[in-house]
Amino acid sequence: MKKDLTRQQYLDLYYYMRLNRAVEDTMVKLFRQNKIVGGLYSSLGQEGISVGTAYALEKKDWLAPMIRNIGALLVKGVPPRDIFTQHMAKYTSPTLGKDGTSHFGDLDNLHIVSPISMLGDLIPVMTGVAMAGRYLGQKIVAMTWIGDGGSSTGVFHEGLNLAATQKAPFVLILENNQWAYSTPVKRQVPIENLADRAKAYGITSYLVDGNDVVAVYQTAQEAVDRARAGEGPILIEAKTMRMRGHAQHDPAEYVPKDMFEHWKQRDPIEQYERFLLGKKILDAATKAELESKMHALLTKDRDFAEASPLPPPELAEKGVYCTGDDCHKIAAKWERNQAEVTPPRSSVPAVWKVAGFGVGKGSGGKNAPIHFGDTAAAEEPEEAKLTPKTPAKVVSNGNAKSAAKTPSKTAAGLRARKTTAKVPAGKARR
């Protein structure tokens, strides 16, 4: 059951989407003034996904963005100036000019893992974050994003499969913007809904209209809650459209014009604004107030970035290795009793307990071979809950507690799914 949003939550989503777009508009201007050092990637039309998903996370949770998830960074607490200085390769940027774009992170405070350009790599990394968080008793959720394009990488499979076998508290947002550079999704993947891939991992998935920020947020919130509750990883496919080329240099002439037209009518910010005005959550005065707050922030941060120096050349040879405690003091933050994971309490017999083995009606007793499907799932032994490769899921046959329960059957899933049905362009759905 999805909870209604508070007025503040509605306005937060609106503000962050507007800020996301305004930050990028500012950078397009900087790019045209030749002040952006490298490429510039746009998330125009996808702001609802970045903002709606990250908004479901708590402060202690971890995220790792892709290059178009500037909105997620803003929601997590990254100031626009970090994004400007990164793109302008300034010494004041989080990476001191060593990398650009949204390639930066913050392990200590904001819990952001830096992306790299090879897509998919973050999936096992964030699985590891989720596993470590659980191990330390921190009750965190880890979230990352992947595109329709990146979902074809091998590491997407490796990572999601590991997350599933580990039941890691991990949420993966599959942002289907229908184009991997110039290749349409139909030429990359022979299935209609990428969310269906979740079945292969025995995990829960949702399908949601990525241009409907409220649906995105509610779906993400439910996924985050379920992952935190120990239900294992969750895949959310959010359908949207990349409204620009791969990057600034790319005019995207390969995209049919009417496709752009169709999606332009469904702009996530314009739709949402109409909805808020209709519900009287937003009025002209509140809007003007938010806009002036936003412009003040952007002007200040852009000026800061423009006035910042480039890094000194000698910085190039510094920082390849951590030099020890003077450089980084590495210490795990334990929020559980360490005795649980140290001997003798951690001691276990080194044998697999195969759930269901030898107890089903057709199994013929203890020495029977494993019969798939004809044995009832046994109670999972305590240690097996944290056990990789636990065969419980294989043997259990639609057990009520198992992850096999199709998410689309939940009310929430249906609602989210419904909103992705072919909606006439421009028609409000609420």
Added chain:
Amino acid sequence: MAETKKSSANGAAANGATNSGTSGHGEPVTFLEAIKQAMYEEMERDPAVVLLGEDVGVYGGAFKTSEGLLERFGWERVIDTPISESAIIGAACGMSYLGLRPIAEMQFIDFIACCFNQLTNFVAKGHYLWNAPAPIVVRGPSGGGVHGGPFHSANPEMYFVHTPGLKVVYPSTPYDAKGLLKSAIRDNNPVLFFEHKFLYRRIKEQLPQGDYTVPLGKAIVRREGKHLTIVSYAAMMHTSLEAAEALAKEGIEAEVIDLRTLQPLDEETILQSVRKTNRCLVVHEDTKTGGIAGEIAAILCEKAFGDLDGPLMRVTALDTPVPYAPPLEEYFLPNAKKVFAAAKELARY
């Protein structure tokens, strides 16, 4: 001209034993047991240390290096993974961001090629780019001589020596294996730890009781000599010592250096030795082109050119995949005879 007179170099260092040999207690242990002890003791010392990899738990590892660890430390700390090397490295890296110190096992080090991107692009660059140290150890059995064939015998260390941000360790004795693995686990950087599988059960050594470490980045002189320097590491260190014994019978005293760590490379120990002997031979089991011998040659040219009486010579594996049939593999690999012949030729300068 080489001196033919029998060298008076003291015999104490000639046995090639480490300083531990004399201070050991109890039964001598194998190289493999030393690695197991290091992991066990580190996991005992620090609950942030965890192990993950293929078949490391219930089965205790393909070579039984992690046997008994699951029983002792439980399912949360000894994690059997799917066959997904990229996921193993990725997850280990993610775990390290929360302050854990994961040990990731490659069932055979050859399979490290499957996670090359994860290691070289993600793990290695993190500290430089965004100030994110990744204290992980990636360890696994490497090397040939056991007829493992082209996919179970590789020495892929140089891919990673070439990657800024990674450290590379390749020990040759049980004492070093244990002490270096402990240092690797405690290091704040990603460390690749190569375990030569030929040595796993073939050499034994008494180890000191209690905790000890061997520092990363420090080579050791295994045998003192004055006529030439043989630089080597891992299984070839033993081959080099064997050749040095044979050379001594002919009056050529070879100094043998065991690199132990390839990245960072202990240039100083090499330079000191070569300034004394004026001749250098590098012996490695890695293939020739792009092997560390080439790098050492360049360092000597840059920093000790005036000290060299002859060319840097190298005895390495052939520039081919590791072949399977015993006569082919024996032909492919360096051996004491080849080292002996090269050293004799070098000693003539």
